[in-house]
Amino acid sequence: MHISHPAPDVTALTDAVPLPGIGFLPVNAHLLHAEQPVLVDTGLRAASAEFLDVLWSLVDPADLRWIYLTHPDRDHTGSVFEILEAAPSARLVTTFLGMGLLSLERPVPPDRVYLLNPGQSLDVGDRGLLAFRPPVYDNPATTAIIDDRTGTCFSSDCFGAPMTSRDLVESDDVAAIPHADLIAGQRLWAVLDSPWLCEVDRNLFHSSLHPLRDADPPVVLSTHLPPAHHRTAAMLDTLAGAPDAPPYIGPDQEAFLRLLTELEPATGGPAPQNG
Numbered sequence: 022m023h024i025s026h027p028a029p030d031v032t033a034l035t036d037a038v039p040l041p042g043i044g045f046l047p048v049n050a051h052l053l054h055a056e057q058p059v060l061v062d063t064g065l066r067a068a069s070a071e072f073l074d075v076l077w078s079l080v081d082p083a084d085l086r087w088i089y090l091t092h093p094d095r096d097h098t099g100s101v102f103e104i105l106e107a108a109p110s111a112r113l114v115t116t117f118l119g120m121g122l123l124s125l126e127r128p129v130p131p132d133r134v135y136l137l138n139p140g141q142s143l144d145v146g147d148r149g150l151l152a153f154r155p156p157v158y159d160n161p162a163t164t165a166i167i168d169d170r171t172g173t174c175f176s177s178d179c180f181g182a183p184m185t186s187r188d189l190v191e192s193d194d195v196a197a198i199p200h201a202d203l204i205a206g207q208r209l210w211a212v213l214d215s216p217w218l219c220e221v222d223r224n225l226f227h228s229s230l231h232p233l234r235d236a237d238p239p240v241v242l243s244t245h246l247p248p249a250h251h252r253t254a255a256m257l258d259t260l261a262g263a264p265d266a267p268p269y270i271g272p273d274q275e276a277f278l279r280l281l282t283e284l285e286p287a288t289g290g291p292a293p294q295n296g
């Protein structure tokens with residue numbers, strides 16, 4: 022796990038998921054050191070033990086006040102129940118739908134939840150966190166937030182991109198990624214994560230980008246991208262072109278078998294059967 026400080030008052034806990042045939046997807050959680058500390062997303066399940074070790078070295082469980090879940094997909098909920106258990110004062114910030122979806126895995130006590138809808142702001146002592154619906158998302162419970170003290174935007178899945186190497190996942194800034202790779206990666210991720218994007222009315226979609234263009238956050242922290250400093254307008258331009266990117270179709274069974282052979286050429290175990 023990689024630890025960094027991508028924005029004022031923010032520590033990032035960065036992991037990566039290999040996506041065979043695609044690259045390496047960053048998976049970031051962020052600890053906002055507000056007067057009332059806020060954890061934004063909770064990492065990967067497989068890395069939970071290390072995630073918790075690092076988290077509790079950064080904040081005392083007794084002091085953590087908010088767990089902001091941008092949405093209850095599994096790459097965001099890895100340690101959520103352990104953190105709720107260890108941090109008795111922490112409340113889970115999500116939507117009504119997010120609470121319901123998470124409760125399918127394990128009941129969430131209602132008194133541990135704080136429901137926040139797009140357009141509403143969460144007071145965390147020395148600042149407010151304004152929730153909004155990002156322009157692309159893969160889960161109907163998704164919200165993103167802007168810190169009204171620093172302007173930092175936590176954008177959830179929006180603006181993500183698979184990296185061409187594991188090393189790039191830990192970049193201090195997206196400027197480290199070759200420009201063409203960044204644009205291709207962000208457009209691929211946009212249509213992979215939000216396949217409905219290929220069908221949208223282009224003008225309406227472009228209009229939906231205006232609020233974030235106007236807000237122009239100085240730093241965008243996506244769950245699935247290295248930090249992006251002073252790059253919001255350029256990233257929105259990239260996103261504006263995403264509906265015209267080729268739709269993502271994953272491997273079918275035949276291609277999957279080829280992929281397995283490529284990935285594990287030396288293993289002598291039984292191969293999965295076609296059909």
Ligand SMILES: [Fe+2]
Nearest residue numbers: 094159160178
């Ligand atoms: Fe997601």
Ligand SMILES: [Fe+2]
Nearest residue numbers: 094096178244
């Ligand atoms: Fe995600």
